[in-house]
Amino acid sequence: MKAAVRYNYCSPNELTLREVPIPSIRSDEVLVKVKATTVNRSDCGVLTGKPYAIRLFAGLFKPRKPITGTDFSGIVVACGEQVEQFQIGDMVYGFFDVGLATHAEYVAVPVSKAILKKPEHITFEQAAASLEGAHYAYYFLDKLKLKEGDAVLVNGGTGAIGNAALQFLKHKKLRVVVTCETAFVDYLYKQGADYVIDYTQEDFTQFDEQFDAVFDAVGKSSFGKCKRLLKPIGVYVSSELGPYWQNPFLALAAPLMPGKKVRFPLPFSINKSMQFIHELIEKGAFTPLIDRNYLLEDISAAFNYVMSGQKKGNVIIRFD
Numbered sequence: 504m505k506a507a508v509r510y511n512y513c514s515p516n517e518l519t520l521r522e523v524p525i526p527s528i529r530s531d532e533v534l535v536k537v538k539a540t541t542v543n544r545s546d547c548g549v550l551t552g553k554p555y556a557i558r559l560f561a562g563l564f565k566p567r568k569p570i571t572g573t574d575f576s577g578i579v580v581a582c583g584e585q586v587e588q589f590q591i592g593d594m595v596y597g598f599f600d601v602g603l604a605t606h607a608e609y610v611a612v613p614v615s616k617a618i619l620k621k622p623e624h625i626t627f628e629q630a631a632a633s634l635e636g637a638h639y640a641y642y643f644l645d646k647l648k649l650k651e652g653d654a655v656l657v658n659g660g661t662g663a664i665g666n667a668a669l670q671f672l673k674h675k676k677l678r679v680v681v682t683c684e685t686a687f688v689d690y691l692y693k694q695g696a697d698y699v700i701d702y703t704q705e706d707f708t709q710f711d712e713q714f715d716a717v718f719d720a721v722g723k724s725s726f727g728k729c730k731r732l733l734k735p736i737g738v739y740v741s742s743e744l745g746p747y748w749q750n751p752f753l754a755l756a757a758p759l760m761p762g763k764k765v766r767f768p769l770p771f772s773i774n775k776s777m778q779f780i781h782e783l784i785e786k787g788a789f790t791p792l793i794d795r796n797y798l799l800e801d802i803s804a805a806f807n808y809v810m811s812g813q814k815k816g817n818v819i820i821r822f823d
Contacts, residue, residue: 506570506607507802512552515806518571520799526604526611533589533612534581538627540605540820542797542805543635543663545573549602550806554744560601571802572605574598575612576621576630586614594621598634598773606802608822617773622784632791632817636663637780640671642770643718643740653715654678656732658707658724660696661687661815664742665720666792669694674788680714682707687815708732716740726753726765733763740766792816798823 508521528534548557550571561567576596579589589595597603597618604610612618621630643664649655655672659665660681672679673695680698681691688699700707708728715737717729722743729739741750753760754767770776783789794815797805805818 504608505799506604507572507799508569509550509566509571510569511565512558513550515550515803515810518550518803518806520802523570523607525609528581528583528611529613530583530585531613531615532583533579533586533595533614533618535575535577535595535610535612536580537575537577537605537608537610537822539577539631539822540572540575541631541635542606542802542809542818542820543573544809545600545635546571546606547806547810549573557601566602568602568604570604570607571602572607572610573600573603574631574634575603575605575610576627577610580609588614589618589620594623594627595619596621596627596630596634598638598777600635600638600770600773606799606820608799617777619777619781622781625784628793628796628819628821629791632663632793632819633780633784633789634777636817637667637671637789637791638773638776639742639770640664640667640720641776641779642768643720643742644668644671646766646768647716647738647740649675649677649715651676652678654680654712655716655718656707656710656712656714656729657681658717658719658729659683659721660691660699661792662721663792663814663817665718666694666816667789668718668720669696670789671783674783680710680712713737719743726750730763735762737763738766739763740768794818796821 506523579593660683681696682700682702691699713734719741726739751767753765757764796819
């Protein structure tokens with residue numbers, strides 16, 4: 504089978520496409536013929552080993568898995584003898600954030616990991632795009648204790664995380680203000696945003712409203728800059744560590760801080776977030792934003808595009 508391979512942490516241009524054996528499966532695994540996958544921020548960390556914290560999970564000195572990729576959608580073509588919940592021919596999708604070797608034509612997946620049957624009404628591309636960014640959106644929002652009618656500002660409404668966050672918050676009937684560039688203003692209104700700030704025309708940190716929470720889904724701002732946007736007991740949460748890795752430390756100090764606080768939730772159970780995402784897809788309450796499609800042969804170009812910081816939503820790798 505063809506697979507994207509590297510044996511050391513490297514840049515996108517050092518990732519190579521090679522012929523490797525189709526993986527054998529254990530008794531608790533299924534073999535999936537991959538139909539679509541993505542290149543996302545988790546993949547970039549697994550490829551490059553940066554930020555260095557990811558090496559605690561992906562491999563300290565070199566990657567544990569030579570094949571890149573963290574998510575997939577596809578068709579089950581073989582089942583281990585202990586597998587009962589899937590059978591050959593099932594259309595499935597799944598995700599594991601520290602590496603699952605899915606940038607390949609076939610992948611062996613333990614059924615204990617986050618893998619579910621694909622909703623029938625969505626494509627393989629949509630299924631693959633519904634995982635990584637939506638998983639992080641779920642966990643960053645889950646710890647905020649928001650209730651119907653609360654107001655949230657999402658910085659980065661066209662990112663995979665931020666766009667999922669917008670849809671999740673509207674599903675919970677919250678007021679949502681989002682930022683984006685000019686070309687996507689109408690698109691985000693159609694997705695239900697209550698107000699859209701065009702960041703090319705306006706500094707969102709100077710917006711004249713206060714919120715129960717500010718979610719910096721692209722990690723390009725800071726608690727200090729966003730503090731004026733928060734209500735007296737409002738919460739700031741970011742998808743990134745911050746320019747000085749300050750966000751986890753500010754979150755640890757939160758119990759000692761009066762008033763406005765920082766939270767930095769750790770996204771643990773993928774099974775829990777994926778079940779939530781799956782239910783929203785079934786209800787028609789979540790549709791992932793897809794930017795570009797690449798073939799596996801062009802995966803280095805896909806990585807370079809994602810790492811440029813210019814992608815909108817999800818970048819798909821197709822297997823034609």
